Amino acid sequence: xxxxxxxxxxxxxxxxxxxxxxxxxxxxxxxxxxxxxxxxxxxxxxxxxxxxxxxxxxxxxxxxxxxxxxxxxxxxxxxxxxxxxxxxxxxxxxxxxxxxxxxxxxxxxxxxxxxxxxxxxx
Amino acid sequence: xxxxxxxxxxxxxxxxxxxxxxxxxxxxxxxxxxxxxxxxxxxxxxxxxxxxxxxxxxxxxxxxxxxxxxxxxxxxxxxxxxxxxxxxxxxxxxxxxxxxxxxxxxxxxxxxxxxxxxxxxxxxxxxxxxxxxxxxxxxxxxxxxxxxxxxxxxxxxxxxxxxxxxxxxxxxxxxxxxxxxxxxxxxxxxxxxxxxxxxxxxxxxxxxxxxxxxxxxxxxxxxxxxxxxxxxxxxxxxxxxxxxxxxxxxxxxxxxxxxxxxxxxxxxxxxxxxxxxxxxxxxxxxxxxxxxxxxxxxxxxxxxxxxxxxxxxxxxxxxxxxxxxxxxxxxxxxxxxxxxxxxxxxxxxxxxxxxxxxxxxxxxxxxxxxxxxxxxxxxxxxxxxxxxxxxxxxxxxxxxxxxxxxxxxxxxxxxxxxxxxxxxxxxxxxxxxxxxxxxxxxxxxxxxxxxxxxxxxxxxxxxxxxxxxxxxxxxxxxxxxxxxxxxxxxx
Amino acid sequence: xxxxxxxxxxxxxxxxxxxxxxxxxxxxxxxxxxxxxxxxxxxxxxxxxxxxxxxxxxxxxxxxxxxxxxxxxxxxxxxxxxxxxxxxxxxxxxxxxxxxx
Numbered sequence: 087x088x089x090x091x092x093x094x095x096x097x098x099x100x101x102x103x104x105x106x107x108x109x110x111x112x113x114x115x116x117x118x119x120x121x122x123x124x125x126x127x128x129x130x131x132x133x134x135x136x137x138x139x140x141x142x143x144x145x146x147x148x149x150x151x152x153x154x155x156x157x158x159x160x161x162x163x164x165x166x167x168x169x170x171x172x173x174x175x176x177x178x179x180x181x182x183x184x185x186x187x188x189x190x191x192x193x194x195x196x197x198x199x200x201x202x203x204x205x206x207x208x
Numbered sequence: 209x210x211x212x213x214x215x216x217x218x219x220x221x222x223x224x225x226x227x228x229x230x231x232x233x234x235x236x237x238x239x240x241x242x243x244x245x246x247x248x249x250x251x252x253x254x255x256x257x258x259x260x261x262x263x264x265x266x267x268x269x270x271x272x273x274x275x276x277x278x279x280x281x282x283x284x285x286x287x288x289x290x291x292x293x294x295x296x297x298x299x300x301x302x303x304x305x306x307x308x309x310x311x312x313x314x315x316x317x318x319x320x321x322x323x324x325x326x327x328x329x330x331x332x333x334x335x336x337x338x339x340x341x342x343x344x345x346x347x348x349x350x351x352x353x354x355x356x357x358x359x360x361x362x363x364x365x366x367x368x369x370x371x372x373x374x375x376x377x378x379x380x381x382x383x384x385x386x387x388x389x390x391x392x393x394x395x396x397x398x399x400x401x402x403x404x405x406x407x408x409x410x411x412x413x414x415x416x417x418x419x420x421x422x423x424x425x426x427x428x429x430x431x432x433x434x435x436x437x438x439x440x441x442x443x444x445x446x447x448x449x450x451x452x453x454x455x456x457x458x459x460x461x462x463x464x465x466x467x468x469x470x471x472x473x474x475x476x477x478x479x480x481x482x483x484x485x486x487x488x489x490x491x492x493x494x495x496x497x498x499x500x501x502x503x504x505x506x507x508x509x510x511x512x513x514x515x516x517x518x519x520x521x522x523x524x525x526x527x528x529x530x531x532x533x534x535x536x537x538x539x540x541x542x543x544x545x546x547x548x549x550x551x552x553x554x555x556x557x558x559x560x561x562x563x564x565x566x567x568x569x570x571x572x573x574x575x576x577x578x579x580x581x582x583x584x585x586x587x588x589x590x591x592x593x594x595x596x597x598x599x600x601x602x603x604x605x606x607x608x609x610x611x612x613x614x615x616x617x618x619x620x621x622x623x624x625x626x627x628x629x630x631x632x633x634x635x636x637x638x639x640x641x642x643x644x645x646x647x648x649x650x651x652x653x654x655x656x657x658x659x660x661x662x663x664x665x666x667x668x669x670x671x672x673x674x675x676x677x678x679x680x681x682x683x684x685x686x687x688x689x690x691x692x693x694x695x696x697x698x699x
Numbered sequence: 700x701x702x703x704x705x706x707x708x709x710x711x712x713x714x715x716x717x718x719x720x721x722x723x724x725x726x727x728x729x730x731x732x733x734x735x736x737x738x739x740x741x742x743x744x745x746x747x748x749x750x751x752x753x754x755x756x757x758x759x760x761x762x763x764x765x766x767x768x769x770x771x772x773x774x775x776x777x778x779x780x781x782x783x784x785x786x787x788x789x790x791x792x793x794x795x796x797x798x799x800x
Binding site: 345346349350353357360361364367368369370373374376377378380381384385387388389391392394395396398399402403404 | 729
């Protein structure tokens with residue numbers, strides 16, 4: 087075994103080479119040994135044994151756009167939380183109350199969404 | 209980030225709660241309306257309207273409590289309560305009540321999302337109320353967006369109607385585009401001075417780079433020109449007004465437009481008065497185009513809402529005339545121009561909302577929005593015909609209504625500032641405008657009706673229109689009512 | 700780095716946005732172009748903020764507000780576009796011509 091700090095990289099290099107060669111060699115070996123009779127059924131996309139339906143670019147139901155809209159709005163409101171968190175200790179209770187009001191108004195929006203039954207997963 | 213902390217910590221002074229009381233009341237009302245609507249049964253949803261009205265009256269009370277309390281500056285200088293702010297907060301609240309009256313039966317009968325509508329309207333109104341006090345770029349930006357964004361949704365409230373969808377999309381695209389342009393101008397103003405407060409920008413302007421400021425002012429004015437539907441940035445307005453529910457059109461053409469003007473006036477008079485030479489020609493050009501094109505197209509309209517839309521565009525032009533008269537240093541004539549703009553906006557709001565109210569009242573049951581159907585309205589419904597005639601006469605600027613003084617003051621200010629070209633163009637336009645307003649009046653009074661049955665007007669609407677018309681007559685008889693307020697609103 | 704680099708970048712981005720608004724027919728792409736314009740504004744604000752050093756924290760705060768408002772606008776805008784697609788089966792802005800003059 088080579089010695090020293092950089093010598094350890096040589097060890098890693100040897101392992102990497104051996105590993106790569108081993109995988110490549112095994113795959114090539116199996117290719118030589120196995121029979122090869124491709125049929126349409128065998129060439130279909132593997133989908134856990136079920137027949138694949140539609141294309142890779144499948145469409146999700148458009149009614150889920152509401153989740154996306156809600157996510158965008160709430161996600162972006164977080165930009166106000168970070169500056170607030172930094173100065174929170176200096177500003178004390180007032181800042182806390184103000185942020186509670188802010189989040190409270192957002193919670194109203196969430197309440198609205200719940201009451202309008204848009205959050206039910208169909 | 210520590211610098212950020214220190215900076216914010218240093219400026220987070222005590223908030224003057226009394227100064228922001230009107231906004232707090234209005235915001236709380238909006239939240240209450242939203243939640244109340246969720247728990248009200250379907251046949252009681254109309255209660256959202258009286259609830260909103262109570263909130264706006266509460267806001268008015270808070271505004272009245274601030275009168276005579278002197279100028280108040282809070283939120284680190286971003287929010288100021290002075291005569292100007294109080295006047296426009298009052299105007300917005302009164303207009304809000306008028307719009308509520310126009311909306312009530314329309315939305316109750318149509319059952320279009322009543323709670324949501326009143327919530328959105330209150331939010332938009334809140335934007336206007338905040339705008340009156342906004343004294344820094346961020347607050348002005350937030351206020352204008354608060355006015356606009358609920359407006360996009362309100363315009364599209366009739367979800368199944370393709371026209372309403374189209375109205376919402378056009379309004380949305382133009383609105384967002386104009387915000388982006390305006391913001392770019394604001395970012396340049398910030399870059400040239402390093403200040404967000406309008407006072408700070410004004411103080412540092414002398415040392416700033418001139419081309420940057422010219423560019424910044426140009427972008428800001430173009431952005432606002434969309435909001436106030438000045439020609440050539442007016443294309444969205446008639447389509448949006450026609451396609452959206454009529455009370456929303458009334459809202460957009462009064463509160464939303466006046467909100468844009470308030471923002472523009474605050475920016476121009478508080479941040480950029482010393483560089484008025486750069487923006488006066490822009491305003492002069494916009495004013496001439498807006499008045500002329502608006503009136504010319506209005507001449508050939510057959511749909512009352514589109515007529516009001518184009519005439520509203522032309523009315524914006526008259527206010528722009530007042531803004532085009534500002535010259536650095538000429539204090540006396542500047543003050544006169546400023547006051548005439550303020551008076552014009554206040555009177556315009558009332559008379560335009562009144563005209564929309566009459567149009568909605570007429571179109572309610574089996575009526576229509578087409579002007580030819582107005583013929584002989586005098587025989588069918590003398591009260592409605594008289595009220596509508598009053599509002600149209602006021603819009604035309606003829607006695608005995610307040611619209612007369614509005615035009616006269618702007619005209620006199622133009623003479624005082626020796627802008628004779630603007631004065632002449634304005635005079636000619638007033639004549640053209642009188643033509644199409646009075647044509648409707650003539651139709652109502654001197655032509656025969658095809659139908660005989662009277663037009664039924666709900667009590668709420670009748671009271672609202674009556675009060676608005678009475679106010680307009682009162683101001684005509686005694687113009688001190690508004691000139692006094694305008695004098696106190698000088699910056 | 701000199702501030703002009705950022706300003707040029709932002710001006711270019713803004714111009715691309717304006718071009719997109721004028722040239723695109725799909726409402727969603729118009730919306731995206733407007734977002735580009737808003738982001739150009741943000742670059743301006745943050746670049747100026749850095750340029751002014753510790754004095755210039757306001758620009759960053761402004762940028763945060765612009766981001767938040769832009770998100771709200773996108774929410775409303777996409778909702779309107781979806782509504783329109785439901786009723787008209789198209790989001791082509793050139794076909795929005797039920798009302799003219």
